[in-house]
Amino acid sequence: QQQVKQSPQSLIVQKGGISIINCAYENTAFDYFPWYQQFPGKGPALLIAIRPDVSEKKEGRFTISFNKSAKQFSLHIMDSQPGDSATYFCAASENGGGNKLTFGTGTQLKVEL
Amino acid sequence: DGGITQSPKYLFRKEGQNVTLSCEQNLNHDAMYWYRQDPGQGLRLIYYSQIVNDFQKGDIAEGYSVSREKKESFPLTVTSAQKNPTAFYLCASTLGTSQSEKLFFGSGTQLSVL
Numbered sequence: 001q002q003q004v005k006q007s008p009q010s011l012i013v014q015k016g017g018i019s020i021i022n023c024a025y026e027n028t029a030f031d032y033f034p035w036y037q038q039f040p041g042k043g044p045a046l047l048i049a050i051r052p053d054v055s056e057k058k059e060g061r062f063t064i065s066f067n068k069s070a071k072q073f074s075l076h077i078m079d080s081q082p083g084d085s086a087t088y089f090c091a092a093s094e095n096g097g098g099n100k101l102t103f104g105t106g107t108q109l110k111v112e113l
Numbered sequence: 114d115g116g117i118t119q120s121p122k123y124l125f126r127k128e129g130q131n132v133t134l135s136c137e138q139n140l141n142h143d144a145m146y147w148y149r150q151d152p153g154q155g156l157r158l159i160y161y162s163q164i165v166n167d168f169q170k171g172d173i174a175e176g177y178s179v180s181r182e183k184k185e186s187f188p189l190t191v192t193s194a195q196k197n198p199t200a201f202y203l204c205a206s207t208l209g210t211s212q213s214e215k216l217f218f219g220s221g222t223q224l225s226v227l
Contacts, residue, residue: 004155006155009153031212032212032213036216041220041221042218042220042221043117043203043205043218043219043220043221044156044203044216044218045218046215046216049213089155089156093212094212095212099144099207099210099211099212099213099214099216100158100161100171101156101158101216103155103156103157104155105153105154105155106153106155
């Protein structure tokens with residue numbers, strides 16, 4: 001049972017463009033939504049996270065948009081750079097579940113010159 | 114340098130063999146985790162431990178075992194009962210056990226079956 005669905009599986013964006021990755025969840029008890037970035041051969045690293053009490057969170061070129069009623073959230077990477085080429089995972093956890101995260105299946109982003 | 118060290122980077126398992134993946138952290142973190150990563154399937158939780166001498170099963174614990182005898186160490190054994198062990202294994206830790214704790218990951222071990 002996949003509780004967090006992520007799309008697209010892969011994405012190619014031109015340098016300077018906007019990269020958009022979408023996630024949808026089913027479990028209404030989820031209330032913490034982080035995004036992790038993974039470079040080849042490395043472990044993931046936390047990029048940005050959001051709670052459902054806000055609809056948007058921005059950190060530099062990275063923005064999370066959150067739609068509680070639709071149970072969807074997305075990552076927007078503005079002015080995408082070749083150094084952003086990586087795999088991105090959305091995730092979710094329940095309050096009271098500690099930090100047991102349910103991860104999406106990942107999106108492989110390639111930013112071309 | 115503080116961080117999580119996983120070894121070996123590559124590991125090969127023969128049929129019927131148990132193998133152990135090492136995970137050591139010098140971050141003084143309380144909680145440690147093992148995830149399995151398969152292409153197109155994201156990360157799935159195998160086991161986690163919130164304190165020394167205690168651990169809980171994750172979503173896919175069958176065929177795996179762990180121990181947590183020291184705060185800094187959380188080895189994972191892939192037993193012969195795990196019929197499809199080929200995957201990238203990631204160890205992680207968090208300072209505490211609250212929901213928004215950041216996961217710190219090691220660089221992973223790629224396990225393959227001979």
